[in-house]
Amino acid sequence: MVATRWMAIGMILRQIRVGRMANFTYIVGDEASKVVAVIDPSWDLEIVLDELRHGLKLEYIINTHTHFDHVLGNEQLKALTGARIVMHKNSPLDKDVAVDDNDVIALGNLKMKVLYTPGHSKDSICLLAENKLFTGDTLFVGSCGRVDLPGGDAGELYESLKRLAMLDESIEVYPGHDYGYEQYSTIGREKMNNPAMKVKSKDEFLSMVGG
Numbered sequence: 001m002v003a004t005r006w007m008a009i010g011m012i013l014r015q016i017r018v019g020r021m022a023n024f025t026y027i028v029g030d031e032a033s034k035v036v037a038v039i040d041p042s043w044d045l046e047i048v049l050d051e052l053r054h055g056l057k058l059e060y061i062i063n064t065h066t067h068f069d070h071v072l073g074n075e076q077l078k079a080l081t082g083a084r085i086v087m088h089k090n091s092p093l094d095k096d097v098a099v100d101d102n103d104v105i106a107l108g109n110l111k112m113k114v115l116y117t118p119g120h121s122k123d124s125i126c127l128l129a130e131n132k133l134f135t136g137d138t139l140f141v142g143s144c145g146r147v148d149l150p151g152g153d154a155g156e157l158y159e160s161l162k163r164l165a166m167l168d169e170s171i172e173v174y175p176g177h178d179y180g181y182e183q184y185s186t187i188g189r190e191k192m193n194n195p196a197m198k199v200k201s202k203d204e205f206l207s208m209v210g211g
C-alpha cells in the first residue's frame, strides 16, 4: 500500500459528485506543471471551475462515453477555457481529438492511457493514469454499467470487464457514478466483491445482466 501511495505523488486528483444522478466529474493532472484534464463534465460546473481557479491549466475535456449525463458540461467548459474535447472515435458527437484503444494523452508529465471498453456503449473508454483507473459507466463500485441502452452489448461488457480484471489488483477504480458503498475501490476489491467481476463464465454474466 505504501508503494501505491508513493506512485500517486505528483498527481492532481479531484473527485466531484455532481447533479442528481450521482455522477462523478474528475479533475486529473500533473502536480508539477498544473496541466489537467476534466473527465465527464456535467452538472454543477461552477464547482469544477472553482477548483480550476487554483492555478490549474485545463488542456483537455475527456468523456468516458457520450451519454448526456457525462457530456452535459462540455461546450460551456470549452467556451470558458479553450480546452479540447477528447472522445472515443465511435462517439457521434463533435470532438477535437478522437482516440482509440492504447492511445496516450499527455497531461504535462502525466501519461493517461486509453482503454477501449465497449459494452455499456459503443464509445466507452476507461482511462489509466499511474495507478488510477477512471472507469466511466463500465465498472462501478459493486456493480457494472447497464447494457439495455442503444449500443449496449452484454457480451462486449463481459470482455471489457475481463480485461480490467487483468490489471494489477492495486490499481484504484474511480467510477462514473457514486453507486457503491464507497466512492472508489481497487481492482482487487472489485474482483473479490463485485458480482459483475466475480462471475465464472460468460453465460453466468449474460444471465446476470439480462443480455
Ligand SMILES: [Fe+2]
Pocket (backbone or CB within 6 Å): 065, 067, 120, 137
Ligand atoms: Fe452511461
